[in-house]
Amino acid sequence: MTRPQFPPDPYARPQRQVPQASGDSHRGALVVALIGAAATIVAALIGLFVQLSGDVEQRASGPSLGGASPASEAPAVPETSAAPSVPSSAPVASGAPGEADGAGAVPTPTAPTPVGLPEKFLGRWQGYAEEVDATSTDHYRVTVELDQGTLRERVGSVHYAMESSDCYGTVSLTAVGGTDQVILGESIESGSCVTNGRITLTLRPGDTVDFGYESTKRDGTRQSVRAGLERVA
Incomplete structure (x- = not known):
């Protein structure tokens, strides 16, 4: 079926076709x-x-209740180990050596006590000596007077009353053998006796001492004197 053809409207405004570019939609x-x-x-x-x-x-x-604070996320700094605390019941060292509560304390070093002449030898001793050599035997009185002193110090004097000469000298403490024996060094200061000698005194009961003397004479021979002395002062 064909559509009817109408004649064109002479008063109608002709419509203009607007061209559309293909790229506008994109x-x-x-x-x-x-x-x-x-x-x-x-x-x-x-x-x-x-x-x-x-x-x-x-x-x-500040830090919230639901999460960790920034400080907790930072690396932990190691704390310096503190010295262990001393319990209140622990004993406190007093520092004095020999005490029970200061057993761990280091004792303070003390100077050694000088060795002195034993008190039993103090005083004046006197007796008669016998000197024997190859040619003769002499007897004379010996007096030794001792006072306080320590090793290598002068502790007294000695006197030999002989017929030919009196000899006077000093004695110094050379050694101490316990409490009953001492060794003295003799130095003669006047008289015709041997200048240097060694005296040994040994305590005996009854306030007596054994006197022993040893030296070398000028001619090189040995000299030996023995005596028993009693305390006179």
Whole structure:
């Protein structure tokens, strides 16, 4: 069936065809996509800013109840080990050597006590001596007087009363053999006697001592004197 043909309207305004470029649809889609992406970026930046603002406020106000504080996340610093505390019941060292509560204390070194002449030898001793050599035997009186003193110090004097000469000298403490024997060094200062000799005194019961003398004469022969002395003062 054919459609009827109408004659053209002479008063109708002719319509103009607007040409449309093929790329306009693609360009519009691109603009819309860029606008959407920009909006997404802006929204993300706003969210990040809000989150950073919240973290700053939380750090300024202190640690929250629901999370760990910044201090707890920092690496722990090792503490210096403190000295062990002393229990209140522990004994305190007094520092004095020999005490029970100061057994661990180091004793203070003390100077050794000088060895002195035993008190039993103090005083004046006198008796008769016998001197024997190859040619003769002499007898004479010996007097030894002793006072206090220590090793290598002068502790007294000695006197030999002989017929030919009197000899006087000093004695010094050379050695101490316990409490009953001493050795004295003799030095004659006047008289015709041997200058140097050695005297040994040994205590005996009844305030007596054995006197022994040894020396070398000028001619090189040995001289030996023995006597028993009693305390006279």
